Amino acid sequence: xxxxxxxxxxxxxxxLYAVFLTGTLTYYRQEINLWMRxxxxxxxxxxxxxxxxxxxxxxxxxxxxxxxxxxPTSRNPITEIMWKGGAGGFQSRQLAPRTGASxxxxxxxxxxxxxxxxxxxxxxxxxxxxxxxxxAIAMMVAIISGVITHRRIFxxxxxxxxxxxxxxxxxxxxxxxxxxxxYHLMITFTGLVTLASxxxxxxxxxxxxxxxxxxxxxxxxxxxxxxxxxxxAGRPALSGERVQAIVRRAExxxxxxxxxxxxIDDPLSETARVTVERLDSEHISYDRxxxxxxxxxxxxARYDGGGSAMALRGWLYGLHMGRFSDAWLxxxxxxxxxxxxxxxxxxxxxxxxxxxxxxxxxxxxxxxERINVAVIAGLxxxxxxxxxxxxxxxxxxxxxxGWEASAFFxxxxxxxxxxxxxxxxxxxxxxxxCAGLICLAAPVPLLFVPDSGLFTWIATGDRVRAGVDVALxxxxxAMLGVTMFRGKRAAA
Numbered sequence: 036x037x038x039x040x041x042x043x044x045x046x047x048x049x050x051l052y053a054v055f056l057t058g059t060l061t062y063y064r065q066e067i068n069l070w071m072r073x074x075x076x077x078x079x080x081x082x083x084x085x086x087x088x089x090x091x092x093x094x095x096x097x098x099x100x101x102x103x104x105x106x107p108t109s110r111n112p113i114t115e116i117m118w119k120g121g122a123g124g125f126q127s128r129q130l131a132p133r134t135g136a137s138x139x140x141x142x143x144x145x146x147x148x149x150x151x152x153x154x155x156x157x158x159x160x161x162x163x164x165x166x167x168x169x170x171a172i173a174m175m176v177a178i179i180s181g182v183i184t185h186r187r188i189f190x191x192x193x194x195x196x197x198x199x200x201x202x203x204x205x206x207x208x209x210x211x212x213x214x215x216x217x218y219h220l221m222i223t224f225t226g227l228v229t230l231a232s233x234x235x236x237x238x239x240x241x242x243x244x245x246x247x248x249x250x251x252x253x254x255x256x257x258x259x260x261x262x263x264x265x266x267x268a269g270r271p272a273l274s275g276e277r278v279q280a281i282v283r284r285a286e287x288x289x290x291x292x293x294x295x296x297x298x299i300d301d302p303l304s305e306t307a308r309v310t311v312e313r314l315d316s317e318h319i320s321y322d323r324x325x326x327x328x329x330x331x332x333x334x335x336a337r338y339d340g341g342g343s344a345m346a347l348r349g350w351l352y353g354l355h356m357g358r359f360s361d362a363w364l365x366x367x368x369x370x371x372x373x374x375x376x377x378x379x380x381x382x383x384x385x386x387x388x389x390x391x392x393x394x395x396x397x398x399x400x401x402x403x404e405r406i407n408v409a410v411i412a413g414l415x416x417x418x419x420x421x422x423x424x425x426x427x428x429x430x431x432x433x434x435x436x437g438w439e440a441s442a443f444f445x446x447x448x449x450x451x452x453x454x455x456x457x458x459x460x461x462x463x464x465x466x467x468x469c470a471g472l473i474c475l476a477a478p479v480p481l482l483f484v485p486d487s488g489l490f491t492w493i494a495t496g497d498r499v500r501a502g503v504d505v506a507l508x509x510x511x512x513a514m515l516g517v518t519m520f521r522g523k524r525a526a527a
Contacts, residue, residue, distance in 0.1 A: 059372030087135025413450025
């Protein structure tokens with residue numbers, strides 16, 4: 036078990052550190068999205084949002100086969116409309132809920148970049164997901180073997196001896212692993228569940244004879260339960276008022292539940308179908324309940340969840356995503372994710388400390404030790420560079436989404452080169468300082484833009500963007516403070 040724990044955590048550990056850190060940040064994916072689009076003014080949910088959205092779709096998506104409306108929420112106070120034509124591919128607009136006016140923000144992936152990176156590494160094809168899958172399996176092995184090898188696991192919860200070298204790293208690793216152990220088990224296992232159909236495909240192939248479309252249809256709930264109701268005579272036009280009435284009826288059917296998304300198939304035909312999906316934050320399961328109506332408002336079908344296997348998968352998937360969590364539970368998940376990230380980081384450092392040659396020359400470090408620096412300290416540099424690039428690149432620049440991603444990967448590559456070319460102790464200090472300075476710099480550019488920046492957001496009550504700025508400032512000061520403390524200790 037000790038052998039498994041040590042070796043299952045090294046090479047996968049570098050990958051798992053990146054997955055845990057970026058995945059933890061995506062608990063605030065919506066907030067990061069808004070911060071990275073400062074042109075989008077803060078709004079609020081409004082009863083007229085559906086009507087405005089339908090009116091705009093009738094103008095711009097009159098020939099589309101599918102309309103989609105994502106309704107505003109407290110975390111994402113923007114109405115997003117999408118339409119898909121016969122040639123394929125979606126077009127989208129972002130609207131102010133109260134007025135229906137376009138609110139086109141700068142081109143950016145926002146927090147979605149971190150979200151997709153944490154499960155596919157932004158690698159084309161399925162290679163990234165396969166790598167994440169094997170890393171998650173290694174993580175599960177490391178957690179279980181770690182619990183078995185730590186016989187004094189509850190004693191370790193209360194034991195931390197600072198400034199003791201290898202002993203301190205082991206104590207820190209144990210404490211961070213034990214404090215959030217249920218979370219670590221949950222997030223690792225549920226992460227594997229989300230990829231199960233990829234790395235365990237045999238049952239699907241056997242039952243569905245290789246027809247993955249049929250499997251996906253059943254997994255999505257199929258067509259739901261048909262409702263035998265007579266449709267009123269005539270087919271009235273699908274106006275905004277009628278769709279709004281359909282949404283209100285759906286919310287009554289759910290006993291006051293809130294609608295989150297509207298899908299309209301063949302919107303301007305007599306056979307139009309309006310599907311209203313329930314807001315995902317109102318239930319744990321990732322499997323959304325929905326109701327389907329005809330254009331005249333009669334209920335055609337409903338879906339309240341599948342069988343036991345479907346329900347179990349939906350709950351596990353929903354636990355991993357955490358979209359059901361309120362502000363306090365989301366903060367608890369976020370802190371648990373940070374503890375998991377720190378547990379992996381301290382384990383990687385401990386691995387190299389235990390195997391460092393006793394007679395090693397000053398400034399000479401193992402390759403694993405240098406990669407540790409590039410991963411553990413370099414990834415925060417890359418994330419901070421992504422956020423700073425969002426502020427420095429011209430808002431109207433074409434292809435700026437790609438440039439933001441390039442800033443992330445180039446900064447991480449620079450951290451690797453720096454770690455390989457200098458001593459580990461020097462690299463730790465300077466990369467942490469670099470990450471701290473970039474975090475402090477990210478909120479600065481908008482201070483010189485009228486009606487923007489931290490002080491404006493505080494004055495106008497924009498808590499989301501102000502909160503991200505404050506978090507960046509706190510992180511930057513903390514990283515600079517740690518490097519100053521370590522520098523004084525080294526000098527002493």
